[in-house]
Amino acid sequence: MKKSIYYSLLISAMISVSVAEETRQVDKHEHGVGVLNIATEGNSINFEFMIPGADIVGFEYEAKSDSDIALVNAALTKFEQTDNIFIIPSPSNCALVDSKIKIDQGEEHDDHDEHDDHDEHDDHDEHDEEAHNEFVAHYSFNCGNVKEIDRIDFTYFNTFPNSGELEVQFVSGVGSTSFEVEGDKPFIDLKGKI
Amino acid sequence: MLLKLSFNSLYARLLTVGMTVLAISFSLMLYMSVEKLRTSAYTSFTDTISQTDLIVGARASSVQLMLYSVFRIGNATNNITWESYQDILNKDEVDWAVPISLGDSHKGFRVMGTTEEFFTRYKYRGGQSINIKKGHLFDDLYDVVLGAGVAEKLQYDINTPLIVSHGLQSFSDHDDQPFKVSGILEKTGTPVDNTVIVSLAAIEAIHVDWSTGAKIPGQETPIEEIRKMDLSPKNITAALLGVKSKLTIFNLQRWINNYPEEAMTAILPGAALQELWRVVGVVENLLLGISVVVIFTTLIGMTAIMFSSLSERRREMAIWRAMGASPLTIVGLLMLEAIFISLISIILSLVLLFASLSVLQPWIDYNYGILVNIEMLSINDIYVFVLFIFASMLISLLPALRAYWFSINDGMTIKI
Numbered sequence: 061m062k063k064s065i066y067y068s069l070l071i072s073a074m075i076s077v078s079v080a081e082e083t084r085q086v087d088k089h090e091h092g093v094g095v096l097n098i099a100t101e102g103n104s105i106n107f108e109f110m111i112p113g114a115d116i117v118g119f120e121y122e123a124k125s126d127s128d129i130a131l132v133n134a135a136l137t138k139f140e141q142t143d144n145i146f147i148i149p150s151p152s153n154c155a156l157v158d159s160k161i162k163i164d165q166g167e168e169h170d171d172h173d174e175h176d177d178h179d180e181h182d183d184h185d186e187h188d189e190e191a192h193n194e195f196v197a198h199y200s201f202n203c204g205n206v207k208e209i210d211r212i213d214f215t216y217f218n219t220f221p222n223s224g225e226l227e228v229q230f231v232s233g234v235g236s237t238s239f240e241v242e243g244d245k246p247f248i249d250l251k252g253k254i
Numbered sequence: 255m256l257l258k259l260s261f262n263s264l265y266a267r268l269l270t271v272g273m274t275v276l277a278i279s280f281s282l283m284l285y286m287s288v289e290k291l292r293t294s295a296y297t298s299f300t301d302t303i304s305q306t307d308l309i310v311g312a313r314a315s316s317v318q319l320m321l322y323s324v325f326r327i328g329n330a331t332n333n334i335t336w337e338s339y340q341d342i343l344n345k346d347e348v349d350w351a352v353p354i355s356l357g358d359s360h361k362g363f364r365v366m367g368t369t370e371e372f373f374t375r376y377k378y379r380g381g382q383s384i385n386i387k388k389g390h391l392f393d394d395l396y397d398v399v400l401g402a403g404v405a406e407k408l409q410y411d412i413n414t415p416l417i418v419s420h421g422l423q424s425f426s427d428h429d430d431q432p433f434k435v436s437g438i439l440e441k442t443g444t445p446v447d448n449t450v451i452v453s454l455a456a457i458e459a460i461h462v463d464w465s466t467g468a469k470i471p472g473q474e475t476p477i478e479e480i481r482k483m484d485l486s487p488k489n490i491t492a493a494l495l496g497v498k499s500k501l502t503i504f505n506l507q508r509w510i511n512n513y514p515e516e517a518m519t520a521i522l523p524g525a526a527l528q529e530l531w532r533v534v535g536v537v538e539n540l541l542l543g544i545s546v547v548v549i550f551t552t553l554i555g556m557t558a559i560m561f562s563s564l565s566e567r568r569r570e571m572a573i574w575r576a577m578g579a580s581p582l583t584i585v586g587l588l589m590l591e592a593i594f595i596s597l598i599s600i601i602l603s604l605v606l607l608f609a610s611l612s613v614l615q616p617w618i619d620y621n622y623g624i625l626v627n628i629e630m631l632s633i634n635d636i637y638v639f640v641l642f643i644f645a646s647m648l649i650s651l652l653p654a655l656r657a658y659w660f661s662i663n664d665g666m667t668i669k670i
Contacts, residue, residue, distance in 0.1 A: 085517060101500040108504060229525045231503050235304055236524030240532065 089192045091115065092224025096241075098212075100232045100254055105154065105201045105209065109145070109216075110164070113193035115223045120193045122165070135220070136161055139197045144219045146212050153204025164194040210251045217243035256583070260590040263570065270563065271595065274556050278599035281552040282642070283606045285545035286635065290611065291618075292538050294626040296531065301379040302444045303523045307503055310334070310342060310510055311492035313517035316526040317533075323354065323492040324523065326364045326445050329422075330356065333489040338516045342493070345509065347502040350375055353490040355457045359422045363404050365450045367457035367487075373399075375494065378444045388412055389437035392453045395481060397436035403447035403620075405438045412436065418452070418460060428460040430474055443625045455485035495520075549642065553649050556595060560588065560653040564660065571661050581661045585654040592650030596643050604631075 094111035113120035116135045123132045138144045139161045148154045203209070217223050228239040232254045239248045264271050303324050311319045312332035321327040333355075343351050352375050355367035370391050373384050389412045391399060400410060410416070414435045420426045433452065441447055459480050463473045475483075497503050503522065510520035571584055579587075611628045619625050 085512075085514070087512070097504040099501045099503055104501060106501050229504070229522055231307070231500050231522055231524075233500065236307075236503075236522035238522070238525035238528040 089194075094216075094223065094226045096226050096228045098228065098230045100206055100209075103203045103206055105148075105203060105206055107146070107197075107199040107201075109139075109195065109197040111195045111197075111220075111223070113163070113195060116195050116220050118222050122193065132163070135195065136163075138219055139195065142199055143215060145197070145216045146214050148201065148203075148209055148212060152206060152208035154201040154206075154209070155203075156199060157202045158198070158200040160196075160198040162196050164196045165192075206254055209254055211247050211249050214241060214246040214248075217246045256586060256590060259574075260587050260594065263587070264591055264594055267563065270559060274552075274559050275595055275599045275602060277555055278549075278552045278596065279603040279606055281545070281548040282599060282603035283610070284548055285542075285638070286603065286607050287611070288541045288545045289635070290607075290626060291624070292542070295624050297627070298443065298624045299531070300524070300527055303376070303378060304381055305377040305496070306375070306494045306523055307497045307500070308495040308507060308510070308520045309492060309523055309526075310339075310495060310518055310520045313519050316519065316521040317530045319492065319519055319521055320523060320526040320530070322356065323494075324445065326356070326366075326449065330491045332517075333491050334493075334516060334518055335489050336487050338513065338518065339490055339493055341513070341515075342495070342510060345506060347497050347499070347506040349496040349498045351496070352376070352494045353454060353487070354492050354494070355454055355487065355489075356491045357422075358418050358420055358428070358457070358460070360404075360416055360418050360450045361408060363401075363408075363448055363450050364422070365418050365452060365457075367452050367454045367490075369454060372451070372494075375496065376446070378442055378446075382442075384442060384446060385440045386437050387440040389435070391437055392456075393436060395453065395456055395459055395485075396431065396433045397453070397456075398433045399437040399439060399451040400435055401439055401447040401449045401451070402441035404450055405435075410435050410438075412438070416450075418450070420460075420464070430463075431460050431477060431480070443619070454487045454490070458485040458487055459483075550645075553646055556592070556646065557649050557652055560592070560650060561656070564653055564657055567657075568660055568664060571657060572664055575661055575664075581658045584661050585651075585658050588654035588657055589647055589650050592646045593643060596646040600639050600642070 089112060091112050091114045094109060094115055096110075097106075097108045099106045117123075117128075117131045119128065123129045140159070142156060142159075214226065216226070223243070226239075226241040228241055228248060230237050230239065230248070230250070230253065234253055237253060241248060309319060309323050311323055312330060312334050314331045318328060318331070322330050339351070339353060342348060350371065352369060352372045354372070356364060358365040373386070373391060376384055378384075386399070387402065389399075391397075398416065404410065412435055415432050416435065417432055418428045420428060433456070439446065462475050462480055462483065463470055495506075497506060507520045507522070510518050574584060574587070575581075608628060611626055615626050615628060
């Protein structure tokens, strides 16, 4: 936590040097806290995970060494199997129709090209080192009956032993709610919420 | 036979037993009222806003944003500009939006500027709409619509003139531009009851001669001139949004949170409420814990009284033994006594609870906006009662065993 504040201060300092005229804002980034958004409408249910790299592979710089690349690839493969991440009750008959898994380099990466134009921007490499990789996974399901989903279990905590908590936002026709899920109670109760 | 005996024995000691029953009933009532208030407060809170998908305000914590925009508790960190609001409105995902503008007050009630759409879009308690009880919505620039609570407490009726004060606790009034009541809303049990609602244009109008929080001295634009001015708002405090598809909520939320031109926060009202409740939950559990401890204390008190009465009742025991009661029967008698006491206490506590709730309900509603639902018992309550009876049985084993020992030793003669 302390470390992440330090990181974000450092990044904001660096960004402010390079893009002085632009608006300055940095996303919060907290190790040990992954974000999950779940939305459901009709017979669709969507999941989007945004998990800090530290929670998945233990580091957040861009993987360059062979061992790091292997770690990242292994993690990405795990994300491809939804059973490794979460389990939807089978009576709901949900089938995965779409999924997107990628590594997000964080906001500072977006201005990257712009940085390249500046000759004086020597600390480029350093910038990369400080990047905060985030694993982003989107899953869309089509279900026989979404109302049968009364809970969702998270195998995520077992799959990634480094993981901390998940902050879950949930929305359906009934309304919205939120959960904080941790490894010792790795599920959310959705009775009456869909 | 045993039942009758133990009942009569209790009846013979009416005063001490009565005091014990009273103590236990009060502790049970304390526990149940904490529990009732807890669940009622939760439903009151969660029922306050429904069918609003996102609330947008200046960058703030989600709980803070919800508290000031929906519950009118605390203040906004900043306003958001009308341009940013228009940008949000132009997003494809947005179905409808209602802007609200806060910051002024009338006799301690918050004044909220909004559009007429507020009255159709704002829903509470699972989709109920606000209804107008008397009068009509804004016809004129200086029309106000009052929440039911405001009208009741200030004894206002249609056409009552009123003056809006600048800020929440200030002595400067917008007295150059008086309003009049055009409509009164039906009671909703939400913070809308305690809100004075005006149009967004009216909020602009009353601040025409004001700059940076103070009235420009000597400058007073006549009302007729103000009416002709362009009163489109320059900024708003927050906005309620509805989306076309729930599946796009998070995209829109992310877009708003990352909007580069202005620092804004979009929250899901239910999610923010839940977050708040996790904080409040600690206090709740504390209260619940205290009332459980109180119940235990009275249980121990009951045992103490049974113990002290044992020595007085050695003669009674001896007579029972003489009548042919076995020592085990005496144990049974004492346990029955405990069950009787707890049963009577439970019934008395329920009577006390419902009596006090029906007296206090209007007062709690009036002062705190929490509608305590006086309904029959939940399964949870019954579970607690059964547990309580078991606990009292268990704890009565102590004096019962002592009585058993006495009766074996004493037989029919008492050696003191």
